[in-house]
Amino acid sequence: MSNQPPFAEYPRPSQGPSFGAPYGRGPGVYFDAIGESWGIVKKDLGTWIAATIVTAAIYYAMIFTVNLAIPPLTPAELRSFDLSRIGGRFALQMALTMIPASIFQIMIAGMIAMGVKKLRGEYINVGMIFEPFRSFGTLFLTSLLYSLVTFAATMACLLPGLFFTPVLMLMPAVAFMKNVGPVEALSITFDTCKAHWAGLLGLYILIVLLALVGSCACLVGALFTAPMCIVVLAIHYRAFFESSQSPYAEGPAVYPSA
DSSP states (O other): OOOSOGGGOOSOTTTTTOTTSOBSSOSSOOTHHHHHHHHHHGGGHHHHHHHHHHHHHHHHHHHHHHHHHSOOOOHHHHHHTOHHHHHHHHHHHHHHHHHHHHHHHHHHHHHHHHHHHHHTTOOOOGGGGGGGGGGHHHHHHHHHHHHHHHHHHHHTTSHHHHHHHHHTTTHHHHHHHTTOOHHHHHHHHHHHHGGGHHHHHHHHHHHHHHHHHHHHTTTTTHHHHHHHHHHHHHHHHHHHHSBTTSTTSSSOOSSOOO
């Protein structure tokens, strides 16, 4: 019997490297994926680091542009909380910030798809983070819907946010890899993941902590921990949406078979 971790056994001979073949483990939360993720990332470390740098550079360039166009509120303005003076500017800045946040989610969906392909033993490259932009309109609306739902849920006494944020965190990736629209992506993700919300919340917290640990070393560590977080999400995408036990295992695949 092989001593390899369960996620390292792909592609399996009976499945081949095709993108749509069902994944062996059933839907669920697998915390051992965090330890397994480094073994997967280090095989293509340069590619993952480059993808992380490109994604971060584009995101922060967009944030810089938004702040340049509409400077953030100063501490004095925030303390005054004069809505007649700052309300409109604050609302406009929040709305514009949604644009880079949504585009960032689209690139993250591309990185998760990279992880899925790597788990199948397929070739990956940095350019794959831009593959979702072929369906930019649909994925932008999906990412925007995800942001609005989780923001509204968090504002509703915080507790609903602790449910919806982890349950829907794969929603943009589902829209991309299942080639579906925003509402269908929300429905598929919610129906598949809602029963596992407590485990997904724990996983979400661990992913955030892993990202924060990486950011502590002058952000250099994030070049290693960010790809690990992506691979963990890719592993769970396969568990929830490509498992033979999942009703959504079959469906259109964005990437062709290898």
